Amino acid sequence: MSETFKALSERIGKVGELYARAHNIERSPDWYLLKLTEELGELTAEHLLIGGRATPDGDGSGGTREALENEAADLFGQFVLYLRANEIDIEAAIERKWLRHLDHYTEAGDA
Incomplete structure (x- = not known):
């Protein structure tokens, strides 16, 4: 992937806004999850x-x-819109939830 996640997220957000406006879609908090x-x-x-x-x-x-x-x-794309709507920093969450295991398994000799 050539773009940073932040730049890609911003572009996806713009498309989401344009689509919602063009189709008169009111996006509630539940809408994002249901669409996902x-x-x-x-x-x-x-x-x-x-x-x-x-x-x-x-x-x-x-x-x-x-x-x-x-x-x-x-x-x-819809996942990114969900993240944006719910102000989830997915990069921080992935570091915390997933990538921390790299150190554990590397130390154990499993990587």
Whole structure:
């Protein structure tokens, strides 16, 4: 990735604002979580379709690598919007929750 997370987050935030205005969407705190859940469902559907564990829609769309990537982008974008709306510093949270384990496992010789 060539952009910092902060710069990417700002650009995604602008797109979210433009989309909400264009479609007259009032984004409540619950809306962000519900939209994130919707996007996870769409990614799941594409994943299962590619793996042959689901059947395509009546129009036969989906089931391609590009469709999977697009749904992953939608999920990521909505996740970023959720983080922004809830003022979550994800970089600090990842350091605290995940990356601290690197030192532990490195010291134990497991890395």
